[in-house]
Amino acid sequence: MLAFFPALYPDEMLYSACARYHRRSGNLSIKATMKDLFESTTASAVVDLPNRLDCLRRQLPAGTLTTVDRLIKENTLLPLYSPFLPRNRVDKMIAWMKGSTHGGGIHMAMGIMASSVPAPRYLRFCPECLAADESQYGEPYWHRSHQAAGALLCHRHEVWLCESDVPTAAPQNKHAFVAAPVPNGKYLPQSYERYFQHCREITRSVAWLLSHPETESSGLFFLRKKYLHHLRQMDLASYSGRVAQRELLERFTAHYGNCFLEQIHCRIDIDSQDNWLNRIVRKPRKASHPLRHILLIHFLGAGLEEFFCTSVPENRPFGRGPWLCLNPAVSHYRQAVVRRCVISRNCETGEPVGHFYCSCGFNYARTGPDRERSDKFRRGKILEVGSAWEAELIRLAEKEGKSLRATARSLGVDVKTVIRYLARLADCQQEENFIEDGQSLIERRTRWHALMAKHPQKGRKELRTLGSADYCWLYRNDRKWLIENLPPVKSRKGTAGRRVDWPDRDRELGAWVGPVAHAIRYAPGRPVRVTISAIGKKLGALGILQRNIDKLSQVRTSLEGVIETRAAFGIRRVRFAERELLRRGESLEAWRIVREAHLRPGYPASVAAEIERIIYAFKKGVMHGYEI
Numbered sequence: 001m002l003a004f005f006p007a008l009y010p011d012e013m014l015y016s017a018c019a020r021y022h023r024r025s026g027n028l029s030i031k032a033t034m035k036d037l038f039e040s041t042t043a044s045a046v047v048d049l050p051n052r053l054d055c056l057r058r059q060l061p062a063g064t065l066t067t068v069d070r071l072i073k074e075n076t077l078l079p080l081y082s083p084f085l086p087r088n089r090v091d092k093m094i095a096w097m098k099g100s101t102h103g104g105g106i107h108m109a110m111g112i113m114a115s116s117v118p119a120p121r122y123l124r125f126c127p128e129c130l131a132a133d134e135s136q137y138g139e140p141y142w143h144r145s146h147q148a149a150g151a152l153l154c155h156r157h158e159v160w161l162c163e164s165d166v167p168t169a170a171p172q173n174k175h176a177f178v179a180a181p182v183p184n185g186k187y188l189p190q191s192y193e194r195y196f197q198h199c200r201e202i203t204r205s206v207a208w209l210l211s212h213p214e215t216e217s218s219g220l221f222f223l224r225k226k227y228l229h230h231l232r233q234m235d236l237a238s239y240s241g242r243v244a245q246r247e248l249l250e251r252f253t254a255h256y257g258n259c260f261l262e263q264i265h266c267r268i269d270i271d272s273q274d275n276w277l278n279r280i281v282r283k284p285r286k287a288s289h290p291l292r293h294i295l296l297i298h299f300l301g302a303g304l305e306e307f308f309c310t311s312v313p314e315n316r317p318f319g320r321g322p323w324l325c326l327n328p329a330v331s332h333y334r335q336a337v338v339r340r341c342v343i344s345r346n347c348e349t350g351e352p353v354g355h356f357y358c359s360c361g362f363n364y365a366r367t368g369p370d371r372e373r374s375d376k377f378r379r380g381k382i383l384e385v386g387s388a389w390e391a392e393l394i395r396l397a398e399k400e401g402k403s404l405r406a407t408a409r410s411l412g413v414d415v416k417t418v419i420r421y422l423a424r425l426a427d428c429q430q431e432e433n434f435i436e437d438g439q440s441l442i443e444r445r446t447r448w449h450a451l452m453a454k455h456p457q458k459g460r461k462e463l464r465t466l467g468s469a470d471y472c473w474l475y476r477n478d479r480k481w482l483i484e485n486l487p488p489v490k491s492r493k494g495t496a497g498r499r500v501d502w503p504d505r506d507r508e509l510g511a512w513v514g515p516v517a518h519a520i521r522y523a524p525g526r527p528v529r530v531t532i533s534a535i536g537k538k539l540g541a542l543g544i545l546q547r548n549i550d551k552l553s554q555v556r557t558s559l560e561g562v563i564e565t566r567a568a569f570g571i572r573r574v575r576f577a578e579r580e581l582l583r584r585g586e587s588l589e590a591w592r593i594v595r596e597a598h599l600r601p602g603y604p605a606s607v608a609a610e611i612e613r614i615i616y617a618f619k620k621g622v623m624h625g626y627e628i
């Protein structure tokens with residue numbers, strides 16, 4: 001343990017305190033000092049990021065309050081680097097500084113940063129600080145803020161720094177601690193004079209970083225997010241995050257000037273896609289030198305403090321959910337109940353478009369971003385009206401007999417929309433039969449299907465008895481559908497022996513193939529493949545189709561025209577899956593579509609191509625979505 005160790009002065013390098021120890025210790029050789037401080041005669045004196053600090057801490061005199069972490073924060077250059085590195089790399093560097101006994105590894109840990117901007121070759125000092133320190137403390141010392149690459153001024157006195165003749169790097173300085181700056185140091189080149197403003201900004205930033213060692217490293221992606229925010233404000237990045245690289249390079253080099261950038265080792269090769277400025281804003285995987293971050297932050301018009309201490313407004317053009325349901329037909333109209341919002345981008349204007357999906361089935365879009373508080377009540381296109389809205393439309397227009405105009409007003413749409421939806425309902429649900437005894441066609445059809453499913457063994461006659469009300473109504477109003485949805489005719493004893501009039505049978509069945517295939521194909525719900533057996537079952541003539549198809553030429557021709565190949569059915573399934581996923585507000589990805597479409601591995605190439613087409617179209621439009 002040491003008998004004494006000099007107290008560290010403000011902004012003093014740990015190296016400098018070790019040098020003062022060496023001078024005061026009276027040790028004749030530097031090796032003796034190394035042994036005192038680090039218990040090793042082969043340790044190196046490191047200026048910027050020293051190691052063996054745990055060892056040094058153990059040697060400090062009893063009663064010394066400082067900790068290794070404090071030494072790292074207050075007396076090394078690590079706080080300059082750490083805000084621009086991933087947290088795990090900072091932790092590695094700290095572990096290395098504490099424990100490692102090998103020199104040199106730290107710069108490897110920093111990645112490319114060390115090589116891109118070289119560290120100053122000689123220790124620097126400010127002549128005014130030198131005089132001030134001598135009068136205040138009785139001795140000069142090496143300041144930490146004077147040793148950072150790119151910091152050419154003293155941040156306190158705003159005068160140019162002088163370069164001493166004490167080299168910073170091994171091997172010249174490997175085993176030496178040189179204490180006092182020599183008074184005959186030379187000023188840094190006068191060529192910097194005309195860049196005084198830029199130099200002052202850099203110097204102040206370096207000083208800020210060193211005096212705020214708690215500035216958290218939030219990772220490279222966090223940095224990029226911040227950069228994008230500021231770039232957007234300067235019109236240099238789009239809403240989606242595409243950076244106008246060329247324009248950025250031009251404006252950046254115009255701001256600093258190539259000569260200055262060259263002198264501080266931050267020249268930009270404007271013709272290379274892989275220059276450092278592009279990398280910083282585009283590829284957050286690689287770390288960049290703090291000096292380059294400082295240059296960019298200042299170019300973006302932000303100070304370091306603003307950059308690190310204010311949070312970026314989140315990229316949520318429609319705010320945080322839940323969002324309002326804008327369906328006037330439901331009781332939760334204008335209430336914040338929508339929990340799903342998918343955001344796409346208008347290809348031409350780049351503006352964000354929100355797609356809002358409410359559980360009531362009403363889905364709408366709005367072009368953003370929301371600026372006024374009232375914007376959240378604004379509705380763009382209706383994507384889907386949902387059953388509650390449709391029911392209200394029918395209630396108003398049909399039951400209450402309101403005028404189209406009044407109906408439109410109540411539902412918050414224009415007259416044209418009302419007409420369109422009424423026509424659509426009439427078209428697909430046979431409007432004239434839609435309501436009778438307060439029961440809809442759909443309800444009756446559903447009930448009939450349920451009855452059939454409940455009694456799969458029962459024949460037509462028995463079902464007719466069990467569900468006579470629906471049967472009669474459907475027979476009267478929806479006969480075509482009913483016939484398509486009856487169980488197969490049971491073969492009776494003796495049928496086999498009876499002579500069949502095949503041409504007559506062929507005509508009769510042949511006429512039904514088309515409508516039945518159509519019904520299978522356009523039935524609501526999950527797609528069912530149009531096959532001979534599906535048609536046969538619906539016709540109640542599966543056996544005949546399977547055994548006697550050679551006698552039924554017309555049926556065969558009709559079947560050939562309607563049955564679906566595996567590929568055609570696969571494509572239909574994929575499109576159904578697309579609609580389902582979009583309806584649920586989920587993003588379109590290949591695996592999701594395959595799962596939703598129930599595709600088995602080895603599906604045809606044309607199906608794969610359709611999936612690709614759908615995803616391409618989606619990716620072009622939709623950027624991201626979120627759910628709360």
Ligand SMILES: [Zn+2]
Nearest residue numbers: 126129154157
């Ligand atoms: Zn100074």
Ligand SMILES: [Zn+2]
Nearest residue numbers: 325327358360
């Ligand atoms: Zn709703």
